[in-house]
Amino acid sequence: MSKKFTDKQIHILNVAEELIAQKGFEGTSVREISSKAEINVAMISYYFGSKEKMMAYLYQFRVQKTREHFAEFTETIKDAKPQMQMREVIKYIVSQLFKYNYFHGFVTQEMRQTEHLKNELMEFYEICVAKIDDITKKGIAAGVFTFAPQPEDILTLILGPTLFTIRNRKFIEIFVVYNTDEKYMQEAEKKVKANILMSVFALLGYVAQ
Numbered sequence: 001m002s003k004k005f006t007d008k009q010i011h012i013l014n015v016a017e018e019l020i021a022q023k024g025f026e027g028t029s030v031r032e033i034s035s036k037a038e039i040n041v042a043m044i045s046y047y048f049g050s051k052e053k054m055m056a057y058l059y060q061f062r063v064q065k066t067r068e069h070f071a072e073f074t075e076t077i078k079d080a081k082p083q084m085q086m087r088e089v090i091k092y093i094v095s096q097l098f099k100y101n102y103f104h105g106f107v108t109q110e111m112r113q114t115e116h117l118k119n120e121l122m123e124f125y126e127i128c129v130a131k132i133d134d135i136t137k138k139g140i141a142a143g144v145f146t147f148a149p150q151p152e153d154i155l156t157l158i159l160g161p162t163l164f165t166i167r168n169r170k171f172i173e174i175f176v177v178y179n180t181d182e183k184y185m186q187e188a189e190k191k192v193k194a195n196i197l198m199s200v201f202a203l204l205g206y207v208a209q
Contacts, residue, residue, distance in 0.1 A: 005061055009047050012037050013058045021102055025055060059103055063120040066096055067127060074131055082139035083206060089131060090196055093155075094162050098189045101166045128155050139204065146205025157203065158196055165192045 005013070015037040019028045030051050034041045048054035073092055077085050132151040139145030165172050165188050176191060178184035 005057075006047075008039075008043075009057075010061070012039065012044070012047060013054070013061050016054060016058055017062070020055070020058075024102065060120050062100055062103070063124055066100075067124045070124070070127065070131075081144070082135050082142055083144050083201075085135045086132070086139065086200065086204070087197060089128075089135065090158055090200060091193055093128065093158050094189065094193050094196065097159075097162045097166065098185060101185075125155060136204065139206075144207055146207060147203065149203050154200055154203070157199055161192050161196055161199075 012033065016028070016033045019032055019036060022028075030044050031041055033051075033054075034044055044051065044054060048057055070092065074085075074089065077088050080088070129151045132154050136145060136148050136151060136154070140148050169184070169188075172188055172191075173184060176184065176187040178187050
């Protein structure tokens with residue numbers, strides 16, 4: 001079940017996320033967060049227990065918001081052709097992973113011991129799988145998809161290359177042209193989207209009409 005956050009907690013989490021996105025988890029102090037949020041340092045402990053636990057709650061909060069936004073997003077494309085829906089869902093998931101890429105190293109460690117993070121993430125994955133399954137079935141019925149791979153396999157095909165790209169910059173940057181960190185992220189995201197789209201549509205046996 002989703003945790004309910006108070007307005008004060010949401011304010012602190014939004015401030016923390018902004019700072020962590022800029023400076024990384026290790027480079028952001030509790031004092032910086034409390035100063036920018038205009039609260040006493042002790043309030044971090046009161047609301048979250050510690051900086052590490054606050055990060056876990058931040059991840060949980062972000063997954064909840066992403067899940068809500070994903071539901072809204074898929075509603076806006078529900079009447080589009082199946083191939084367009086699949087393309088946009090893939091692009092959406094990849095974009096979200098890149099947008100919040102600073103979570104991944106932390107979550108790899110934290111999820112080993114934090115059950116509520118696992119639950120939030122699993123619920124979101126299940127929603128994605130259900131949507132992918134629905135789109136695939138519509139594509140088969142419309143004759144634009146030839147094959148119906150398992151939806152969880154399609155999600156895995158989306159997540160795997162994206163997370164590999166995010167976590168292995170030293171390798172990926174050999175193959176992209178960039179002159180700033182922002183440009184690198186743009187080019188890396190564009191590269192992985194193109195490869196995933198090609199792989200997923202080949203797996204589906206997409207037939208252009």
